[in-house]
Amino acid sequence: MKKRYSEEQIIKAIKQHEAGAKVDDICREMGISSGTFYNWRSKYAGLEVNEAKRLKELESENNKLKKMLADKLLEVEAMKDVLFKKVVTPAARKPVARHLIDAFKLSERVACKLAGVSRTAFRYCHKTKPDSEVRSRLKELASQYPRYGYLMLHGLLKGEGLVVNRKHTYRLYTEERLQVRTKKRKKLTRPRQPLEVPTAPDERWSMDFVSDQLSNGRRFRVLNVVDDYSREMVGQLVSVSISGRQVARFLSQLIDQREKPAKVICDNGTEFTSKAMFFWSKETGVELGFIQPGKPTQNAFVESLNGKFRNECLNQHWFRTMDEARYEVDLWREHYNNVRPHSSLDYLPPVEYAKRAA
The missing domain is CATH 3.30.420.10 (Ribonuclease H-like superfamily/Ribonuclease H)
Known part of the structure; x- marks a missing residue:
């Protein structure tokens, strides 16, 4: 049986780490442990899979940089390409409105209208929630056990006395974007044989x-x-x-x-x-x-x-x-x-x- 990841995928993960990505984020995304990642890096660091493909990627990145420079020179094109297409959440639109006020000296009303965010949401200041300790521990457990879902993590947190309601854990789990992708299993078409359930240990x-x-x-x-x-x-x-x-x-x-x-x-x-x-x-x-x-x-x-x-x-x-x-x-x-x-x-x-x- 072959391993799940090819040399090209391994080198890609190493490049992401060299570009500034966190080891915990890469490990959780790929479903591996940090020890495995460092083993990969010790063996494959400095190697290239395909120089031609790398050159093509550099050319594509160069074209994107040229397009971004041209968009910066045109305000209308920048608003269409950068703001409305790339920025979708209110939390991401607020920095754009602040940038329009500081860089272009626009009023708050006009900047919020162009950014697509209400003035009430723009003025809102996030308040620190009392579940910061639970969030921190939840992220630690998710990093330690990258293949556990929220129910397993909730069981660990409940065992430590940090949470009671699993809905609370699920809300924090989704807000921190810790979801684990699972493969869909094929349904069995044949009837199952009855299986007797034991009634005591070591039976x-x-x-x-x-x-x-x-x-x-x-x-x-x-x-x-x-x-x-x-x-x-x-x-x-x-x-x-x-x-x-x-x-x-x-x-x-x-x-x-x-x-x-x-x-x-x-x-x-x-x-x-x-x-x-x-x-x-x-x-x-x-x-x-x-x-x-x-x-x-x-x-x-x-x-x-x-x-x-x-x-x-x-x-x-x-x-x-x-x-x-x-x-x-x-x-x-x-x-x-x-x-x-x-x-x-x-x-x-x-x-x-x-x-x-x-």
């Missing part, structure tokens, strides 16, 4: 693999094991190659750390259908439940977890070594289990939800 686990690659192109896999009741990430095994014997040994280690589940749901991969897993099931008494081939929705709990794991961890980091990948995966698992609000658990972290259920 049933689900497991599945997720693949990714290092910066040098070397592939590695991550085995995710989740508790279907509390949605807690029971464990993650990160390795270049994972066999059925390794899966059985890893599950035995997890059972030693917590209670043994009655059943483990998995797909029909060769690692799960191997002899090692068969004998492990016989020895431990844990039943292996295999879903129907081509029916990933029958293993919905771990499939949902895989999507969150890829979106919030794998896609945000540019791993250079396996040790770095294991370190970032361990950090994300700790955050997911103990801090991250879960929408299906009344926006409580999985560990907290399991404690309350117990």
Whole structure:
């Protein structure tokens, strides 16, 4: 599987940073972490993708500068091209009206009429709102977790005791322009198989693999094991190659750390259908439940977890070594289990939800 961004997009992001853009803004727009951006810069800084394309961009910028200079010389053309087409919000029109008053010595009435803003709005002075602390913390969390929506951020703020009403959080979220673009998923046309919901922790686990690659192109896999009741990430095994014997040994280690589940749901991969897993099931008494081939929705709990794991961890980091990948995966698992609000658990972290259920 290829990475989401090509060398041309990476160099473009570096150029934006050299032009004055903030690293946090670039990272949130592209959905990456700041560490990934600095890794990009250390490898691709000073490189060019296409000199011919760059020359074309310079010529286009030169033509725009010539047009702006000609518009400055003609007042009517400037008002049509700069004010009415580019300036659309009242907050952006107020500086234009002030510029007309100071530069052209126009009266307030005439300047406001040309700028398209009322005299009342022009004279209005913004008052500092008491939610400045919430705004500051909201932007910090949005920068730290660039793929979280407003409900997840609201859960974190609520856990810190800063907000109560999610509508208040959404208003601040939209005013600060922190919206995250999400991809529209295709609707399933086939009927879903009924899925039993467990009634207690460690009653049933689900497991599945997720693949990714290092910066040098070397592939590695991550085995995710989740508790279907509390949605807690029971464990993650990160390795270049994972066999059925390794899966059985890893599950035995997890059972030693917590209670043994009655059943483990998995797909029909060769690692799960191997002899090692068969004998492990016989020895431990844990039943292996295999879903129907081509029916990933029958293993919905771990499939949902895989999507969150890829979106919030794998896609945000540019791993250079396996040790770095294991370190970032361990950090994300700790955050997911103990801090991250879960929408299906009344926006409580999985560990907290399991404690309350117990």
